[in-house]
């Protein structure tokens with residue numbers, strides 16, 4: 001997220017903090033948006049909450065007041081120091097000074113489908129954060145994120161939509177994706193140059209469709225969208241000829257945005273089986 005100005009907001013204990021662009025720091029200050037986010041999450045005392053990038057605590061404070069277990073992961077040392085001091089009296093709140101991209105949520109010793117992950121994410125690392133967390137989809141009940149509007153549109157796009165692509169297909173393989181509401185730049189200090197939106201991802205307890213080989217599915221989807229304007233016959237030419245596959249139930253004269261997740265899985269499974277048959 002790029003910022004226009006470097007405001008120096010005052011934190012709760014009188015400390016001054018200079019927003020750091022390299023950490024994507026744009027702090028939420030619009031109380032009505034904060035309330036709406038908390039209302040969407042509807043946290044309950046028995047939940048296990050995980051907040052990514054608590055910053056100065058705009059969302060952390062209302063989450064902590066629920067009394068549920070809350071683990072926060074913040075990279076900025078100064079903010080971590082402040083948060084640790086601020087939440088010290090609350091035994092159910094733990095602040096981890098770590099990079100979320102190196103933090104394994106499995107270390108939180110939690111049950112399957114239990115973690116409720118929340119974050120106004122640093123936009124410069126939002127896609128890597130999503131792909132990092134999705135690896136632990138079995139442990140996660142839901143994830144509610146603030147992200148750049150354009151990214152949320154890509155995450156939630158349906159087949160045929162101009163925003164439909166790799167990000168949406170791969171996330172929708174693991175999760176239901178819901179674009180909840182938009183947030184204007186004026187809700188932040190400093191204000192970002194982009195509009196934002198709240199998105200909820202709910203990992204499927206039972207996936208609607210399962211690929212034989214997830215790496216093959218990733219490769220097929222990446223190859224297809226690397227050449228968005230070409231038909232699948234052209235963009236998947238090498239993969240198909242390498243596999244020796246002659247018969248495919250999917251119409252390869254289509255462009256990549258016109259194929260559903262199910263059809264991508266069909267192509268991927270056909271390639272996996274052909275490769276397997278070639279080896280055996």
Ligand code: SAM
Nearest residue numbers: 023026027028053054055058075099100120122
């Ligand atoms: N949650 C706060 C709010 O809504 O006002 C701050 C949101 S700000 C957009 C993003 C936060 O993520 C910052 O506090 C930043 O320091 C933190 N952050 C940036 N990179 C991070 C990383 N790799 N791991 C954990 N936190 C990170």
